Amino acid sequence: DAGITQSPRHKVTETGTPVTLRCHQTENHRYMYWYRQDPGHGLRLIHYSYGVKDTDKGEVSDGYSVSRSKTEDFLLTLESATSSQTSVYFCAISGHDTGELFFGEGSRLTVL
């Protein structure tokens, strides 16, 4: 199994509080992605990274920010969580050469 872990796996928080989700990889892969998965929408890209300090927005980036200060870590931050951000969040990694794709276990976030 690819070395990719997400934390926390489950979190319940209140509207207006900041939340940070962490994705950690041990594969030294170049590309890292954050997705959210909601019923009826499938997986939607929030932000992605193509290298240290190189990030860009996805299709549903409003209300989210990311940082990648090391190859192995990609952080997703909700500055002020809203109920519409209740979702399951998946991190994924992909190698530049092989294109193989690996997903983390998912982080279930509930914003009350």
Added chain:
Amino acid sequence: KNEVEQSPQNLTAQEGEFITINCSYSVGISALHWLQQHPGGGIVSLFMLSSGKKKHGRLIATINIQEKHSSLHITASHPRDSAVYICAARSGTASKLTFGTGTRLQVTL
């Protein structure tokens, strides 16, 4: 309209049946992925295709680049194959993925 469309959305089969799930895409791609997600579980990559056909055990994936279409076949289906199957089209310089909404497969005894 989603750039990646899957059909059917839901599929029920009896054990042993041959199953086909279809994926059509409208974007130019560098590769297409088939993923599997069990209920409450994580997501596993089954195949990555850029042309032709790949086989792994009872699973076969095909792609027709000209027709922008891919299929996932499951031979001799088993209840443990029950899961959501998702296709994802990879494109662009940052290898971004566009996902279909998934096909929910249930295989009964």
